[in-house]
Amino acid sequence: MADEDTQRSLTFLMTYMLMKRRRDINNADTQRRNEVQRRIRHRQYFFQRQRRMLLMLVARDVNTDYDIHTWPSCNIPTRPWTSTERTDWWERVVMTEFQPSDWLEKFRMSRENFFVLCAKLKPRGGFGPGCPLSRPAWAGGCRRASLVCLASNIEYRTISRLFGVGSSTVCKCVRDVCHAIVTLLRPVYLRSPSEQELEDSARHFFSCWGFPHCMGAVATLHTAILTPSANVADYANSDGWLSVVSQVAVNGLGQFWDVCSGFPGSTEPTAILQNSALWASASEGGLSPDPPTCFMEKPLRYVLLGEPVYPLQPWLMKSYPKNKDHVEEGGLTESQKAYNQRFLQAWRVVEVALLRLRARWQCLSKRNDCSLDVVPTMILACCILHNMCEAHGDLFQEEWQGKVTQEEDPQPGNSGDRSLYPDHLQGEEVRKVFCNYFQQCQLQQ
Known part of the structure; x- marks a missing residue:
């Protein structure tokens, strides 16, 4: 009987101690949770206080307010859309008051395609892990600020005022968004054409400009930069x-399918061509159906049209120079003149494509203020966005081209009509085949 009483007392004691221990643990958890919440509220309070102070400093420095549809030009340092005293300008003005023409003028694309692009960049966020705007709440602003920078010729400090961040932050956002565009969208909008696309491009060149058996044109683009630190x-x-x-x-529709950027401005176009993947692919017959289709009763690969400074190749055609050594004093023959005329008409597709590229993405029509390692990625990103706008049918306003042609730094002209590198003998034979074709066309007419 005594043993049972002792056992009952021990059981009661152990139960009491366990319940007390559980209550102490629950109390400690509650106190810890309350302390964490108190610290969070404390940090949020000081964060909001610091933000209000920064906005007051910005509002003190900027006292002038402009019309909401004013877009800054290169001569007048205006602030687009609204003042920096309010930070809800995107929701208050752009999302509510912008008409379709405003979206096209300010962003160079429609509202629908703008948000399609933002959605496609969302898997990567549009920025790297070190970007100051990597927080989810600021991700949309990062993408919008970068696209505004690419589509306009305004300075980083103006964009920084719009989004309430520093100029260095905008620069880093532009870098990260350009990398995201190249990584996510290049496989979709900038890739080597398939066999069916090769045939479609050749058909387009023939139907529009009368140049048969051609699948593309090649040219160079110069982008102004800041003075580099070396060389x-x-x-x-x-x-x-x-x-x-x-x-x-570019293909017959004026869309880019191969871009090789990042060479110094003094580099010869032929040196760029011979060091590009395009040269290796075309030399091995990668840009033509296998087996080659027949032209003038001969199996012939598709050809590209290039600048006069390029060396003549079996797959790369260029125009006849005005003064040719092996031609008599009479100058070019009638067939060669007909070839040159058709060639220049067809080759102009790449000239127009570059003009539309620079007119739509104005960051390429002015001096690029980014660091030298960012410029090639930005050029590639603009070519991808150009293809996206062309593929989705975004309107292109012809008056944009007038602004590009009146800029201070026009594209440098060719160094001459003659290539510094020897022409391929088989390339001359292929060019004669085209001359014979155009001569037959003249006789039939």
């Missing part, structure tokens, strides 16, 4: 201003 002379082009030169190839 300044290497970046001076033939016109004397500093630039980065890129090689682009």
